[in-house]
Amino acid sequence: NAGVMQNPRHLVRRRGQEARLRCSPMKGHSHVYWYRQLPEEGLKFMVYLQKENIIDESGMPKERFSAEFPKEGPSILRIQQVVRGDSAAYFCASSGTSDPSTDTQYFGPGTRLTVL
Amino acid sequence: TQLLEQSPQFLSIQEGENLTVYCNSSSVFSSLQWYRQEPGEGPVLLVTVVTGGEVKKLKRLTFQFGDARKDSSLHITAAQTGDTGLYLCAGGSKVQGGKLIFGQGTELSVKP
Numbered sequence: 001n002a003g004v005m006q007n008p009r010h011l012v013r014r015r016g017q018e019a020r021l022r023c024s025p026m027k028g029h030s031h032v033y034w035y036r037q038l039p040e041e042g043l044k045f046m047v048y049l050q051k052e053n054i055i056d057e058s059g060m061p062k063e064r065f066s067a068e069f070p071k072e073g074p075s076i077l078r079i080q081q082v083v084r085g086d087s088a089a090y091f092c093a094s095s096g097t098s099d100p101s102t103d104t105q106y107f108g109p110g111t112r113l114t115v116l
Numbered sequence: 117t118q119l120l121e122q123s124p125q126f127l128s129i130q131e132g133e134n135l136t137v138y139c140n141s142s143s144v145f146s147s148l149q150w151y152r153q154e155p156g157e158g159p160v161l162l163v164t165v166v167t168g169g170e171v172k173k174l175k176r177l178t179f180q181f182g183d184a185r186k187d188s189s190l191h192i193t194a195a196q197t198g199d200t201g202l203y204l205c206a207g208g209s210k211v212q213g214g215k216l217i218f219g220q221g222t223e224l225s226v227k228p
Contacts, residue, residue, distance in 0.1 A: 004158075033214060043159070043204065045215035056213045091158050093216075100214030101146040102166050105206075107158040 002027045004094050004108035005074075012114045013082050021077040021111045025094030032075045033105060034060075034067060037089040048100070049075060082115045089113075118143040120207050122219025129195055130227055137190045137222045139205035146209045148181055148188040149216065153202040162190075162203075195226045 005024040013019050025032050034046040045059040049069035060067065064082075069075040079086055089112050093105040121140045129135055139148065147166045151159035163172050165181035165188065172179045176199075178191040192199055202223050206216040 006158075031214060033216070035216075035218075042220045043206075043216075043218040045217075048214040056215060059215065095214075101208045101210045101212070102164075103147075103208075104149060104161060104164045105208075105216055106161060107151070109158045112156075 004092055004106055006092050006108035006111050008111060009109060010112050010114070012116065014116050015083055016081050019079040019082050019086070019113055021079075021090050021092075021113070023075040023077070023092030023094075023108060025075070025092075026096070026106050029094035029096040029106075031095045031100055031103075032069050033093045033095075034075075034077050035091045035093065035107075037091065037110075039088070043091065046077075079113075082113075084115045087113055087115045118145070118207065118209060118212060118217050120205060120217050120219040122205055122222055124222060125220060126223045126225075128225040128227065131197055132194055133226075135192050135195060135224070137203055137205075137224075138187070139189065139207075139219050140187045141207065142186065143207075143211075144185050144209065145207035145217075146185070147207065148185075149206045149208070150179055150188070150190055151204040151206065153204060153221075159204055192224075195224075197226050197228050200224055200226050 035043045047067045048056040064080045089110045091110045093107045095103040097103040150162040153159045168185045170181045176193045205219040
């Protein structure tokens with residue numbers, strides 16, 4: 001399966017715990033994007049990364065959220081001290097060319113985070 | 117900030133009917149992507165259009181990108197129950213960098 005992989009598919013955390021979401025892009029893709037889909041809302045951009053670089057984090061909350069895409073391994077979206085409002089589906093997408101304004105983004109199956 | 121207005125938000129039709137979903141903006145986009153999302157899954161790409169006036173067909177689905185690249189439409193001919201799902205349009209532009217701007221989605225229900 002050469003598609004975008006995300007794990008875990010479901011994650012349950014208690015308030016105050018940390019959540020780590022992983023994304024492996026499609027083979028050959030070096031651009032990774034994270035989006036959040038809140039209940040009854042559309043998909044909202046969070047962060048755009050290339051290997052070892054954060055390109056655009058304008059959609060990411062300033063506190064408790066961080067993202068990385070190391071030279072080796074998957075991209076990680078980390079949420080510290082989770083609160084109930086963080087409950088959502090988090091999607092990762094990847095693309096392969098150097099013109100992200102026109103390149104197609106392929107999405108993973110998502111991680112559904114539930115904060116108790 | 118660029119916005120995409122997608123309509124209708126909900127659509128319930130009988131099998132065999134035709135339908136059109138619209139995606140409109142006051143801004144120009146470099147590309148427009150259409151996705152379909154099933155409950156509990158991620159968006160699955162249907163098509164990407166990048167040229168003003170472009171028309172692409174995918175079996176019974178026809179996608180059009182407006183001449184000015186500010187709007188797009190998805191037309192389904194002779195809908196089937198298997199077409200039921202959430203349809204999303206998403207626009208990319210150099211102004212927005214790599215991020216996609218999503219419409220609110222159209223929840224389509226096709227009844228037998």
